[in-house]
Amino acid sequence: MRAAVVVAHDKPLVVTEVPVPTPGPTQALVQLITSGVCHTDLHAARGDWPVAPKSDLIPGHEGYGRVVAVGDQVTELQVGDLVGNAWLWSACGTCQYCRTGWETLCPDQENGGYSVDGSFGEYMLVEERFAARIPDGADPLEVAPILCAGVTVYKGLKMTDVKPGQWVTISGIGGLGHIAVQYARAMGMRVAAVDVDPAKLDLARRHGAEVTVDASVDDPGEVIQRETGGTHGVLVTAVHPRAFGQALAVTRRGATIVFNGLPPGDFPANIFDIVLRAITIRGSIVGTRQDMEEALDFYARGAIHPTVSPATIDDINDVFERMERGQIDGRIVLKF
Secondary structure (H helix, E strand, O other), X not given: OEEEEOXXXXXXXXXXXXXXXXXXXXXXXEEEEEEEOOHHHHHHHHOOOOOOOOOOOOOXXXXXXXXXXXXXXXXXXXXXXXXXXXXXXXXXXXXXXHHOOOHHHOOOOEEEOOOEOOOOEOEEEEEHHHOEEOOOOOOHHHHHHHHHHHHHHHHHHHHOOOOOOOEEEEEOOOOOHHHHHHHHHHXXXXXXXXXXXXXXXXXXXXXXXXXXXXXXXXXXXHHHHHHHOOEEEEEEOOOOHHHHHHHHHOEEEEEEEEEOOOOOOOOOOOHHHHHHOOOEEEEOOOOOHHHHHHHHHHHHOOOOOOOEEEEOHHHHHHHHHHHHOOOOOOEEEEEO
């Protein structure tokens, strides 16, 4: 099969022929139809994080396709089923975190397109218990980003504790943020959006943001405090460190700030401000299988429509270059 492979962290991905993987006892072999391209895939290819990915990695964790073979212990998946992979490729199922509904914190988890090969190829493996079941009638391009960007921001919004009718700020209107605006609106929240690109702010308005701030021109704290009185929650999907510092400025007292983005550097926190105003700060990493099911249900009911552009596996290095320059509106999805 053809796949995009990381041969070295300082070199472009190489599209080459590799063996079709063989499913283990509890795994299924999936023929890819589409795969979204996530910023995490770029981090994996560049080796940006302290925990190194596997060698000769095939990235990708927004893959959608059809089951073509199953292992001898698989009982719930059948040949022909439509499924997706995810960042949470598997977890142990027995540790404290798995037992209490926090499988995303499992210390023995495996991650799609990072510690195991992912969806930037014509075939991929999924673990039966963790394969996302794709709803009938899903658009092959639109559904792919739900498998990471969608579930990630959906879980992040839940973690803000913002209630219907209250305000949330979405900082960064990229692949994650433009979907976060839609989930927030579908969950009954009022949305303020922050970015430095007027085109992305226009996208946020089209998806229902009531207040938008171009942070390259205006101070987000001043604008959002004036327009909303400060938001009850903030979801930071941006990958620029400045966005994390701005998060405190847009909140009202008692607000919760949730981080999805992973920029380099430290969070510039004013401890006095955090304590005096009783601000809660949380990190949120993707979502559980239950979060995935809920996120896909919003999509199946027509509440979420990711903005997508098609590409092919041969375009992957160009896609990464555009991603590094911030030139992608919504999500790029590879078609196989």
